[in-house]
Amino acid sequence: MRTTVPIVVAFIAGLLSVVGFFFRTDTFLGSVRQEFLVWLTIVGGFTLLLGVVSIVRVNWTAVVRKKPGWQYKILTLVAVFAMALPSVLPSSKSPLLGRAEGSIYDWLFNYLQSPMMMTMFATLAFYIASAAYRAFRARSPEATLLLITAILIMLWRVPMGEAFLDLLPGHIAQLLNTYVMNGVNMAVQRGIIIGAALGAASMSLRIMLGIERTYLGKS
Amino acid sequence: MDIWQRIEKLDRRWIYLAVGVTVVLPFLFPSPLPISITPEARSLYDAVEALPDGSNVMLVYDYYPAAIAECEPIAIAALHHLFRKNCKVITLSNIPYGGPSMAERVTRLMGNKYGKVYGVDYVNLGYKYGYVAVLSGMGQSIESIFPTDNSGTPLAQLPLMDSVKNYSNIAFVFEIADNATADYWVSIVNAQYGVPMGCGGTAVMAPKFYAYVASGQFVGLLGGMRGAAEYEILVGKEADAVRGMQAQSLVHMLIIAMVVLGNIGFFFSRRRLKRGTA
Amino acid sequence: MVISSFVSTSLRFLLILALVISVCPQVAWAQADDAPLFRADRINALILVVVFCSTILLYTRWAKQGKSLFLRKIPGLDEVEEAVGRATEMGRPVLFIPGIGELDEIETIAAISILGRVARITAQYETPLMVPVRYPLVLAAGQEVVEQAYIEMGKGDSYDKDTVRYVAGEQWAFTATVNGYMMRERPATNIYMGAFFAESLLLAETGNAAGSIQIAGTARPEQLPFFIAACDYTLMGEELYAASAYLSREPVMTGGLKGQDFIKMVIIVLVIVGVILATFGVGDWYVHLFREV
Numbered sequence: 001m002r003t004t005v006p007i008v009v010a011f012i013a014g015l016l017s018v019v020g021f022f023f024r025t026d027t028f029l030g031s032v033r034q035e036f037l038v039w040l041t042i043v044g045g046f047t048l049l050l051g052v053v054s055i056v057r058v059n060w061t062a063v064v065r066k067k068p069g070w071q072y073k074i075l076t077l078v079a080v081f082a083m084a085l086p087s088v089l090p091s092s093k094s095p096l097l098g099r100a101e102g103s104i105y106d107w108l109f110n111y112l113q114s115p116m117m118m119t120m121f122a123t124l125a126f127y128i129a130s131a132a133y134r135a136f137r138a139r140s141p142e143a144t145l146l147l148i149t150a151i152l153i154m155l156w157r158v159p160m161g162e163a164f165l166d167l168l169p170g171h172i173a174q175l176l177n178t179y180v181m182n183g184v185n186m187a188v189q190r191g192i193i194i195g196a197a198l199g200a201a202s203m204s205l206r207i208m209l210g211i212e213r214t215y216l217g218k219s
Numbered sequence: 220m221d222i223w224q225r226i227e228k229l230d231r232r233w234i235y236l237a238v239g240v241t242v243v244l245p246f247l248f249p250s251p252l253p254i255s256i257t258p259e260a261r262s263l264y265d266a267v268e269a270l271p272d273g274s275n276v277m278l279v280y281d282y283y284p285a286a287i288a289e290c291e292p293i294a295i296a297a298l299h300h301l302f303r304k305n306c307k308v309i310t311l312s313n314i315p316y317g318g319p320s321m322a323e324r325v326t327r328l329m330g331n332k333y334g335k336v337y338g339v340d341y342v343n344l345g346y347k348y349g350y351v352a353v354l355s356g357m358g359q360s361i362e363s364i365f366p367t368d369n370s371g372t373p374l375a376q377l378p379l380m381d382s383v384k385n386y387s388n389i390a391f392v393f394e395i396a397d398n399a400t401a402d403y404w405v406s407i408v409n410a411q412y413g414v415p416m417g418c419g420g421t422a423v424m425a426p427k428f429y430a431y432v433a434s435g436q437f438v439g440l441l442g443g444m445r446g447a448a449e450y451e452i453l454v455g456k457e458a459d460a461v462r463g464m465q466a467q468s469l470v471h472m473l474i475i476a477m478v479v480l481g482n483i484g485f486f487f488s489r490r491r492l493k494r495g496t497a
Numbered sequence: 498m499v500i501s502s503f504v505s506t507s508l509r510f511l512l513i514l515a516l517v518i519s520v521c522p523q524v525a526w527a528q529a530d531d532a533p534l535f536r537a538d539r540i541n542a543l544i545l546v547v548v549f550c551s552t553i554l555l556y557t558r559w560a561k562q563g564k565s566l567f568l569r570k571i572p573g574l575d576e577v578e579e580a581v582g583r584a585t586e587m588g589r590p591v592l593f594i595p596g597i598g599e600l601d602e603i604e605t606i607a608a609i610s611i612l613g614r615v616a617r618i619t620a621q622y623e624t625p626l627m628v629p630v631r632y633p634l635v636l637a638a639g640q641e642v643v644e645q646a647y648i649e650m651g652k653g654d655s656y657d658k659d660t661v662r663y664v665a666g667e668q669w670a671f672t673a674t675v676n677g678y679m680m681r682e683r684p685a686t687n688i689y690m691g692a693f694f695a696e697s698l699l700l701a702e703t704g705n706a707a708g709s710i711q712i713a714g715t716a717r718p719e720q721l722p723f724f725i726a727a728c729d730y731t732l733m734g735e736e737l738y739a740a741s742a743y744l745s746r747e748p749v750m751t752g753g754l755k756g757q758d759f760i761k762m763v764i765i766v767l768v769i770v771g772v773i774l775a776t777f778g779v780g781d782w783y784v785h786l787f788r789e790v
Contacts, residue, residue, distance in 0.1 A: 018546065021536075021539065021542075022535060022536050022539050022542075022543055023534055023535060023536060024534050024535075024536060025358065025359045027534050030359070034356060034359050034360070034363065036352075037349075037352040037353075037355050037356040037364070038352070038356060038363055038364065040348075040349045040351075040352040041347045041348050041349045041352050041353060041356070041364060044348030044349040044352075044601075045347075045348050047348070047599070047632075047633075047634060048315065048348060050633045050634070051632065051633055051666045053633075054633040054636070054663055054666075055663075055665075055666060058663050099319075099320065099323075099369075099370075100323075100370070101323075101324065101327070105320075106320065106324075109284075109317055109320050110320075110324070113284065113317065114284040114287065114317065116669070117283065117284045117285040117316075117667075117668075117669050118284065118285050118287055118288060120285065120669035120672065120673065120696075120699075121285035121286065121288075121669070121695060122288075123699065124695060124698055124699065125238055125242070125470065126234070126235045126238050126239070127698050127699055127702045128474070128698060129234050129235070129237075129238045129470075129473070129474050129477065130231040130234045130235065130702065131698060131701075131702050131705075131723070131726045131727050132474050132477070132478055132726070133229065133231075133234055133474075133477045133478060133481045134481070134705075134726075135726035135727070136478045136481070136482070136726075137481065137482055137485050138482055138485070138486075139485075147478065147482070150478075151475050151478065151479075154471045154474060154475055155471070155475065157422070157442075157443075157445050157467075157471065158445070158464065158467050158468035158471045158472075159252035159253060159254050159255075159464055159465075159468055160252055160468035160469070160471070160472060161468065161471060161472070161475075162255060163252060163253075173255070177257060177258070181426065181429055182429055182432075182433060185426050185429060186429045186430050186433050188718075189426060189427050189429065189430045189718050190430045192716075192718040192721070192733065192734040193402075193427070193430060193718065194761070194764060195734045195735040195761065196716035196718075196734040196735055196737075196738075198549075198735060198757050198760055198761060199603075199607075199716065199734070199735035199737070199738030199739070199757060200603040200604075200716070200738065201549065202553055202738065202753050202754075202756065202757045203603050203606065203607060203738055204603065205549075205550060205553055205753075206750075206753055207606070211557075211749055211750075211753070212606065212610070214606050214609045214610045214613070214638065214642065214741075215600055215606050215609070215638060216638075216641075231706070283668070285668075285669065285695065286695075316667065316668075349601075397694075397695070398694055399717060399719075421695075423695065423719050423720075424719050426718075426719065427718050427719050
């Protein structure tokens with residue numbers, strides 16, 4: 001029962017979605033499909049709630065059991081509630097509540113969360129530099145081709161590099177855009193997109209037919 | 220270890236230091252260079268420019284706060300363009316981590332600059348879980364997916380939404396993405412409902428989106444900060460992206476120099492090794 | 498024989514489809530007007546769906562009947578067992594990251610499937626396994642899959658509930674935690690399979706700095722360059738979806754894989770035909786077939 005019901009639900013929902021695609025949206029089938037989509041957004045909202053419950057449970061357990069680093073878990077819990085609670089309270093009570101500009105939530109998001117996320121993203125620049133320094137070595141013909149292409153594209157994408165390329169004979173910048181970005185790159189991306197899409201479609205079909213049950217925790 | 224081996228195996232912390240210094244320098248000693256406009260950016264600008272004034276446009280904030288540096292300049296430049304044409308802007312986000320907040324902040328900021336009224340000239344629908352369901356569902360009825368806007372106001376109380384019921388009332392979708400949600404906009408909204416689309420994204424995503432530009436599914440593309448800078452120039456509002464290109468230029472040059480240096484070290488140490496074994 | 502099997506499978510599929518279609522619309526023709534209910538402009542998509550599904554089902558049936566199906570080598574997957582063996586020899590753990598996507602993403606499901614196979618190997622060699630996850634549903638699925646793998650290998654007693662652990666819900670918090678783990682514990686083998694975003698390079702480069710052997714697989718083309726630069730082996734695009742079939746060699750999975758390849762061949766032929774026709778300037782009608790009719 002625990003395995004059969006989800007598989008049946010997956011099959012019916014998948015089949016209705018696929019079949020509904022070929023019918024007008026104002027038919028009964030189209031309405032059912034539309035209803036399923038709305039249900040998905042509602043059910044999905046609860047999974048976000050599940051995430052909050054998991055964070056609280058995992059961190060609270062770590063604090064109670066005094067696991068290594070439990071002090072940081074308290075900080076995590078304080079951060080969760082400091083951001084979540086004021087945002088769900090009605091802003092009519094105080095301008096600090098709710099999610100509008102000037103609220104606690106807005107301040108924490110703009111001055112704590114966003115800068116922290118941007119900082120982590122910015123460390124990519126350093127990691128890319130060290131990865132490029134290590135990986136772009138002319139060890140083989142393919143690696144040399146990779147190296148030359150990378151250098152040309154890096155030059156092309158910045159004004160300083162474009163100015164340098166313009167000094168060289170031939171319209172290298174336009175050639176790079178036409179033959180590399182809109183030629184080789186585009187063809188390769190299409191190939192990967194098509195392959196990945198077919199793989200995803202095949203996996204979806206296996207899930208619909210109950211062959212793939214990993215999402216149930218069964219291998 | 221000889222000098223060539225040292226160069227070949229340079230401690231990555233020296234590289235980090237060099238990158239850090241190179242990023243800061245242009246802000247202390249600005250030296251702007253001309254930025255050429257790529258055909259993809261030009262065609263996106265032309266497509267938006269060709270929209271009739273007052274058209275309904277969906278501006279989608281599908282990027283995380285981490286990508287603000289690359290994506291927010293695109294959003295700001297797009298709003299300059301759209302509000303200048305008196306387009307009605309409907310914003311939404313498929314990103315739960317701050318997407319609606321960014322949409323709210325940026326759109327209100329730009330709306331105030333152009334004297335636009337919320338609910339009449341622009342609306343922020345907010346976020347709903349399940350982007351496939353959201354994009355598919357909006358094809359039939361936006362209100363069924365977003366019964367209220369981001370602030371909780373029912374759509375029926377917003378004058379703009381009286382005439383915007385589903386994609387058939389949307390003239391253009393301007394997607395700003397740092398992840399693969401753009402793929403779903405293409406495969407659902409553009410492919411199934413025929414809504415014209417343009418896209419701005421991070422530099423990492425841009426190579427993938429060239430495939431959609433070539434097939435005509437995107438009318439144009441803005442790739443990373445370079446794309447944002449191009450769009451700022453086209454709309455005549457040069458700002459953060461144009462300034463940021465100076466730092467990006469220097470860092471690119473630094474990386475190229477380091478790659479060349481690394482290869483020199485690689486070749487010489489390999490040659491020395493061969494001589495040593497010979 | 499081949500054609501008749503294909504036709505019979507297609508016909509069965511169409512029959513089921515027709516039954517569903519015939520039942521549902523009959524409930525309410527109330528909204529019907531003169532316009533046809535069926536979207537004839539999508540008939541090309543319907544043909545593709547029918548051919549695709551029939552092919553997958555046909556090859557799956559053949560595989561179940563014992564027909565041997567060739568799979569080409571995927572070096573990254575062949576190395577998984579060796580990499581786990583390396584970790585065992587060094588007395589260091591194996592780190593498996595099933596992506597940072599939710600469980601409703603196909604890549605995550607593929608990653609969980611691969612996790613099951615890897616868990617069998619780590620159970621066999623009694624190598625410590627660490628699986629950090631970003632979402633609670635992935636945690637639940639991962640725990641069940643790993644526990645089941647250990648039980649099937651007869652090592653249920655050595656299964657540790659903390660093997661699969663919920664780390665953080667936010668992308669960069671997750672990355673920072675995993676990076677910290679890599680630098681402290683120095684896993685011998687890092688396996689990245691699933692949906693990755695901007696943190697891919699941070700993870701891979703940190704793993705490289707920690708001296709781990711790294712095998713990665715993602716269907717996101719934009720992350721592939723980072724994995725290729727920083728990892729020892731990379732599975733590209735659909736190789737990730739093929740991994741589960743490749744590692745298990747189960748007939749049902751292998752059959753689906755071969756079916757996919759057949760469809761890819763069909764697409765290649767269609768593209769070549771289109772290129773030839775377009776080169777001679779007579780391709781418009783052909784292109785029109787693939788647009789809305």
